[in-house]
Amino acid sequence: MTTPPNGRGAASPDAVLRPHAEQEHAAELARLAEHDDRPRPPGWRLSPQAVTVYLLGGELPDGTAIVPKYVGPRRLVEVAVATLATDRALLLLGVPGTAKTWLSEHLAAAVSGDSTLLVQGTAGTPEEAVRYGWNYARLLAEGPSERALVESPVLRAMRRGSVARIEELTRMPGDVQDALITILSEKALPVPELGTEVQARKGFTVIATANDRDRGVHEPSSALRRRFNTVVLPLPDTIEDEVEIVARRVAQIGAGLELPETPAGLEEIRRVVTVFRELRSGLTGDGRTRLKSPGGTLGTAEAISVVTGGLALAAHFGDGVLRAADVAGGIVGAVVQDPASDRVAWQEYLETVVRDRPGWGDFYRACREVS
Known part of the structure; x- marks a missing residue:
């Protein structure tokens, strides 16, 4: 029997069909952390400079080669990394094939060591996927309680101070998208059924992706757009x-x-x-x-x-x-x-x-x- 990723009883990366970025490149991330003497934002595993080296490749002082994960303009990657160090969320926008998902996964792996806190946006994505849901058996037996609460990947990221990823933001219905507004602006998620709220720990942020060709499907509201810094990923130049x-x-x-x-x-x-x-x-x-x-x-x-x-x-x-x-x-x-x-x-x-x-x-x- 296999178990969840990131040390929580995970199967060996060699035994799975597609290891997560933090599993496949664990050795590189560890070496980068050892040589990283620059300031790290709260909750980050690496400094912004080390994250950029991880993404674009380079050589460490001891001769360790870091293979590039993304081929593209350096300044664009620096803007994306710098955004994650602010209070703004990051939206990666581009046509299909511009490595939006790939870049978001590797950013999450380098920043917080966990790329698995993922919401897949579709026309049927419910609001519970962004906020929280309930274990209805416990809810009926006990009433609203922490044990009956089913946390979304976003809520888990808030508690841990990690990066949450949202794929295909514009595929999600508008009311589901807008569930992010309070989270991104207040860095908190009210749970009125329990009379409490979850406040995000330092290090929490959101990386969303959107397909350029999906414009007009479910356009984000202006209020939500203001919470994101948008980076447009180009197709390869040459x-x-x-x-x-x-x-x-x-x-x-x-x-x-x-x-x-x-x-x-x-x-x-x-x-x-x-x-x-x-x-x-x-x-x-x-x-x-x-x-x-x-x-x-x-x-x-x-x-x-x-x-x-x-x-x-x-x-x-x-x-x-x-x-x-x-x-x-x-x-x-x-x-x-x-x-x-x-x-x-x-x-x-x-x-x-x-x-x-x-x-x-x-x-x-x-x-x-x-x-």
Whole structure:
């Protein structure tokens, strides 16, 4: 039997499919803490400077290498970290594939050592997920009591002085979102049924994420927006940055899934990234040809998924080398979400761009075969 994370009887990180950030990078976090001699905000495990090194990578005085967790503008990361040291909550906003969830998890792991205090926003998220609920068996037997109270992840973060994470804030109904206003402004949560309140300990804050494409679904009220400092995460600036992100993440996922060792296949990774960048921008890399953009999301996360699936095919059904045929099916599945309009855009891209591109003949044939 396995038990909860963060030392509360957790299974070994090697035994779980996807370790939490604080489990997977426990050694790095420990080394950073040992060498961290800068001031730490109340309740923080590391100083803001050390948190930034953890996220962007670097080398410690003893030669320990800290691998980058996020590839992006340094100033943007510094603004996000500095926000968490103030009384403002942090909203990470961006299109799909800009690593909002990834960054929020690693921020929580570095700041408070626990990334698991998470509320997943959906259209059906109830207010109890943000505030608190009740164990109704105890409530009927004993009436309102501390033992009958079921704490939300946000309430647990308040008691511990930790970071609470809220995924897809704008997917949550407006009245559920507004349950955060008192928490973020007063740093307290009234429990009128018990005639008391829970006051947040120092170190408590909230990191929320929101999808740029969800604007207009459940727009946060102006009162709630004022409680957040918004940091907009961009897509990778260059193809080199995006290839690096995909290659590093695919290697991590492959190791976690214990896929048979497969050569990195950087050429195929670069082709997948090139296709996605050109289609989502509506323009070829040389700027000469305008393209129809499919309606689906073609972000870095989708590229990682396509390459990971390709590695599995190459390892289990191929010769162990990542080839065009291994990624073609995944690309077509990612691009053609709408069988009508997206298929037209994809076929046009294949015939006007890919077919005549030097060195892409194998890729063209593989995509034609699965299309």
